[in-house]
Amino acid sequence: MDIFTTFAISSSALKAQKIRLDTVSSNLANAETTSTPEGGPYKKKSVYFQSTPTSFDKHLDSALRGSAQGVAVTKIIEDPDPPRKVYNPSHPDAAEDGYVDMPNVDVLKEMVDMMSATRSYQANVTTIQSAKRMAQKALEIGR
Amino acid sequence: MDPLTLSDSTMALLAKSLDLRSTNQQVIAANIANAETPGYAPARFEFEQALQEAVKKSTIALETTHTGHISPQAPSVADVHGRVIREPDSTGIGDQNGVSVDDEMIALSKNQLMYETAAQLLKKKMTMLKYAVSGGQ
Amino acid sequence: MTITPLPPAGANTALPINRIDGEAITASRNDFTAFLENSIDQVNQAMTRGDRSIEMLHSGQAQSLHEVMIAVEEADISLRMFVQIRNKALQAYEEIMRMQI
Numbered sequence: 001m002d003i004f005t006t007f008a009i010s011s012s013a014l015k016a017q018k019i020r021l022d023t024v025s026s027n028l029a030n031a032e033t034t035s036t037p038e039g040g041p042y043k044k045k046s047v048y049f050q051s052t053p054t055s056f057d058k059h060l061d062s063a064l065r066g067s068a069q070g071v072a073v074t075k076i077i078e079d080p081d082p083p084r085k086v087y088n089p090s091h092p093d094a095a096e097d098g099y100v101d102m103p104n105v106d107v108l109k110e111m112v113d114m115m116s117a118t119r120s121y122q123a124n125v126t127t128i129q130s131a132k133r134m135a136q137k138a139l140e141i142g143r
Numbered sequence: 144m145d146p147l148t149l150s151d152s153t154m155a156l157l158a159k160s161l162d163l164r165s166t167n168q169q170v171i172a173a174n175i176a177n178a179e180t181p182g183y184a185p186a187r188f189e190f191e192q193a194l195q196e197a198v199k200k201s202t203i204a205l206e207t208t209h210t211g212h213i214s215p216q217a218p219s220v221a222d223v224h225g226r227v228i229r230e231p232d233s234t235g236i237g238d239q240n241g242v243s244v245d246d247e248m249i250a251l252s253k254n255q256l257m258y259e260t261a262a263q264l265l266k267k268k269m270t271m272l273k274y275a276v277s278g279g280q
Numbered sequence: 281m282t283i284t285p286l287p288p289a290g291a292n293t294a295l296p297i298n299r300i301d302g303e304a305i306t307a308s309r310n311d312f313t314a315f316l317e318n319s320i321d322q323v324n325q326a327m328t329r330g331d332r333s334i335e336m337l338h339s340g341q342a343q344s345l346h347e348v349m350i351a352v353e354e355a356d357i358s359l360r361m362f363v364q365i366r367n368k369a370l371q372a373y374e375e376i377m378r379m380q381i
Contacts, residue, residue: 003345004253007249011246132252136256138345139263141349141353142353156334156335194338198335198338260337261338264348267356270356271356278367
């Protein structure tokens with residue numbers, strides 16, 4: 001049913017934004033991490049959104065197929081930017097020249113990303129609420 | 144048809160739908176209540192598929208033209224009970240709690256909406272019956 | 281004096297009525313029966329459509345909520361309309377039966 005298509009699309013977006021928030025929190029938590037299991041400093045992670053046209057095709061009319069799409073995080077990519085170099089010879093991970101490779105995480109950018117994820121989440125919640133209101137208005141036809 | 148049995152198959156379907164959806168409401172409420180319980184596997188109340196099949200079968204009934212014919216035992220709408228299945232957490236992150244509050248809220252909205260719709264339609268059908276029975280008075 | 285016999289009851293021999301413009305109306309009394317039968321059929325169809333859309337909604341086949349509500353509402357309105365037509369027809373019949381001849 002059309003209302004449940006809206007629910008499915010918005011719900012996929014809610015999940016995607018939550019994963020985005022997860023990566024932001026991971027980036028912020030590891031903003032100063034110099035050592036990782038893979039070696040080297042922590043690398044900033046970001047999400048890769050991809051629209052998912054097929055998952056709710058069964059709910060859609062053929063004309064709507066392809067135009068109403070959900071979203072999914074298909075992969076998490078690592079930022080290829082080089083690490084920040086900070087002079088701190090006493091640090092255990094310091095190189096011979098006294099510089100430490102710090103993560104390429106920009107805290108300011110992460111905060112902006114976090115706000116953006118929150119706003120997107122709110123927008124999708126509003127979409128769901130609006131779809132629900134519309135359905136309730138449709139119910140009022142019979143009242 | 145028994146002359147006093149005024150409710151038709153549609154009303155039976157609506158009544159069953161209300162029944163199943165109130166059970167579904169309890170299952171979703173249990174999931175939300177256990178959103179923070181470590182290791183909790185959320186439950187899903189599955190009945191929509193069974194209800195769909197019962198509706199489809201009741202509309203395609205086979206005709207028996209001979210006393211020796213056996214009418215196929217179509218599962219009637221009243222026989223749909225639904226079943227609860229568990230979906231354990233598959234991510235392996237955190238406390239093994241598989242509840243997604245977003246999903247539960249969406250399921251709650253959907254359930255509430257369908258319940259309201261069924262109640263509304265049942266009321267409408269009954270109003271129509273009453274109107275016809277009273278002869279428009 | 282000759283008495284013209286009344287046509288036998290039930291025979292489809294409506295007396296020609298002259299309209300104001302002089303044109304004769306040869307309306308058959310079957311028209312009303314046909315109209316009633318037709319309305320019953322239409323009301324029944326509307327109600328079946330409503331029931332069908334309810335079943336479609338609850339069996340998950342793609343349908344929007346408003347379409348279902350409108351179909352059911354149409355069935356309701358046509359039922360009310362028909363019951364009122366029936367009441368009016370009965371009223372008219374009773375009034376004719378009470379007429380002093």
